[in-house]
Amino acid sequence: MTTPNPYETDLDKNPANYVPLTPIGFLERAAAVYPNRTAIIHGEWRIDYAQAYARARRLASALAARGVARGDTVSVMAPNIPPVLDAHFGVPMLGAVLNTLNIRLDAATIAFTLDHAQTKVLITDREFSAVTRQALALAKVKPLVIDIDDPQYTGKGERLGEIEYEEFIAGGDPGFVWSGPGDEWQSISLNYTSGTTGNPKGVVYHHRGAYLNAVDNIVSAGMVGQSVYLWTLPMFHCNGWCFTWSLAIVAGTHVCLRRVEAGAIFAAIEKYKVTHLCGAPIVMGMLINAGAEQKRPLPHKVELLTAAAPPPAAVIAAMEANGFKITHLYGLTETYGPATICAWNEDWDALAADEQAALKARQGVKSPLLAGLDVMDPETMAPVPRDGVTMGEVMFRGNLVMKGYLKNPKATQEAFAGGWFHSGDLGVMHPDGYIQLKDRSKDIIISGGENISTIEVEDVLYKHPKILEVAVVARPDERWGETPCAFVTLKTGQTLTEQEVIAFCKENLAGYKVPRTVVFEDLPKTSTGKIQKYVLRDRAKAL
The missing domain is CATH 2.30.38.10 (Luciferase; Domain 3)
Structure with a gap:
């Protein structure tokens, strides 16, 4: 008879010693411990942690009153503004699933997303009313539409829904009693990523992963109390790499940035004493190439975490010469954003600046909480x-x-x-x-941190009556990391200009997916007739 292992006997999980992990509790704690500390800055607006927690609970309460429950999808179409942060806590308080939409997408893709996600509620900013109206007309689902009338937006966008966001949450209960997930494997968010086929795939995150990645960010970024984080990374991108949840761990401050522009970034760093920001290489290029009238002296060394297309070593060196400390990360939407870190080894301190930059350009090792x-x-x-x-x-x-x-x-x-x-x-x-x-190995182009399916672009180009064959590859770009480059073979007797091809694409694709370069030539092929994209990649790099 086998003797029972005493470490596995009468030592079961129970409510006293086991609670499913969820990032929602970070905000609850921050509000209890640091109620008066500034949680969110947006223009002249200041929201402390007590108010941030109350806003999230009001949102949850108001959504519950409209029938939103566990497993329902709430989609958000908005830039980096406070309502998106509210949603990262308020939506999962109900067991519902948050779907942050890419504000750069075209109406057809948004409509596909709304239908595929079976969106029950859509919270949308006025700035994107034109594309959102088109998407809603195309979509089969008919969600409750809530408009965000952000005071920082001065454009002419329309309201599409029956109620404005601040009015909607004002009707919610700031003392709403929420409960965490019964199982930490429960879904918390849904993020769409471009694949090698036309339609994007819906990547599902769980509460456990969101919790652990939020903690992982704090460790990897060296965040401590009083950290001030500037939102140059889209909150719609992998839930802002989970930094939307991370800041509550240390009761740090979110500085919202509606438009990511060099002057606004330097001004925010100076005014709010920003300690951390994230972004694709495009953000670094924007800061390096900023005019003298936009640049401001940094109040201290600023941590910039970068990921997406591998940054050139020269760009990293230039950023560090300007007072930023660069940490290179790597990951995918499927890994909650970055899951590797180019951890710095003090043995490299004595190396020349260009050698250090070359080491920092590598994708690195697993982050602390990746297995x-x-x-x-x-x-x-x-x-x-x-x-x-x-x-x-x-x-x-x-x-x-x-x-x-x-x-x-x-x-x-x-x-x-x-x-x-x-x-x-x-x-x-x-x-x-x-x-x-x-x-x-997948023909994906990463431009400004966003995935572009080359097949999707090729499918559009193949619809042009004068085009016989086409292949799209990535062309390195100092600002965007990569941009689409189209190699085109015309049908016999036809003529077409680069500008005409680009104009055709603009009519059928989201702007960031449109090729920046068009080359007319016969496409190189293998003996079996397969297009040799590796040859075209080399040609694109040489352009």
């Missing part, structure tokens, strides 16, 4: 040699990986084949254990 990171052969699932040369696929595993793709079991199973999340990115593992990306 596994490796570069592997996707066929054998064996790790590649740590020689900095042999390429394999970058793979992740652990609590910072998504639940899966909404209503897409086939894609979910493929992504998790072999017990690892397959990123689709090709890279190498250096002898010191740091990974570095080399190429993308």
